[in-house]
Amino acid sequence: MSSAAAVLRLLAERGESLAVAESLTGGLVAAELTSVPGASKSFLGSVTAYATALKRDLLGVDGTLLAEHGAVHAEVAAQMAAGVRARTGAGWGIATTGVAGPDSQDGQPGGTVFVAVAGPGGSRKVSRLRLNGDRSEIRRESVRSVLELLVGELSGNGRAQDTEQNGGNGCLQP
Numbered sequence: 001m002s003s004a005a006a007v008l009r010l011l012a013e014r015g016e017s018l019a020v021a022e023s024l025t026g027g028l029v030a031a032e033l034t035s036v037p038g039a040s041k042s043f044l045g046s047v048t049a050y051a052t053a054l055k056r057d058l059l060g061v062d063g064t065l066l067a068e069h070g071a072v073h074a075e076v077a078a079q080m081a082a083g084v085r086a087r088t089g090a091g092w093g094i095a096t097t098g099v100a101g102p103d104s105q106d107g108q109p110g111g112t113v114f115v116a117v118a119g120p121g122g123s124r125k126v127s128r129l130r131l132n133g134d135r136s137e138i139r140r141e142s143v144r145s146v147l148e149l150l151v152g153e154l155s156g157n158g159r160a161q162d163t164e165q166n167g168g169n170g171c172l173q174p
Helices: 003-014 028-034 052-057 063-069 074-088 135-154
Strands: 018-022 043-048 092-098 112-118 124-131 163-167
Touching: 003 028, 003 135, 018 028, 018 074, 028 043, 028 135, 043 074, 052 063, 063 074, 074 092, 074 112, 074 124, 092 135, 112 135, 124 135
Parallel strands: 018 043, 018 092, 124 163
Antiparallel strands: 092 112, 112 124
8 A cells, every 4th residue: 555545544433634845856755645546635735835934925934944954954844844734734744855965955955855744733743855866866755755754643653753765766875
């Protein structure tokens, strides 16, 4: 079963809903979710906030945080997930932000990605990823990672908040 199918099955079993905030993945998370038949039972929708101003204006990410640290930051991912959850009324929000490359952004090299989950009761989890590969590979691995992070939360197998993962394309980057 794909990660998207697992997410949607777990959400349906719990009677809960999901919304997505995406930056570097540009709608790929939403596309992956909507490729699963019956996704509309739990998936409410998504916001693709590629521009930093949209992260602030649509998702409620703190403008000072963005000005001081840029959009590629753990707290930005967490606020994006919480923001899309709050604005859509979803039980769960997930978010992706990072650098797909090849150029760096906000002082972060290509392959630096943050994925986040915001859930009921203010729960949240953020993972920092260091991914290898080209833009397409980094974006695909970001989609897989954010969905797996949510699966972990929904199934009670989540790891500690603000974890760091390495990977992508079977390679570890130091």
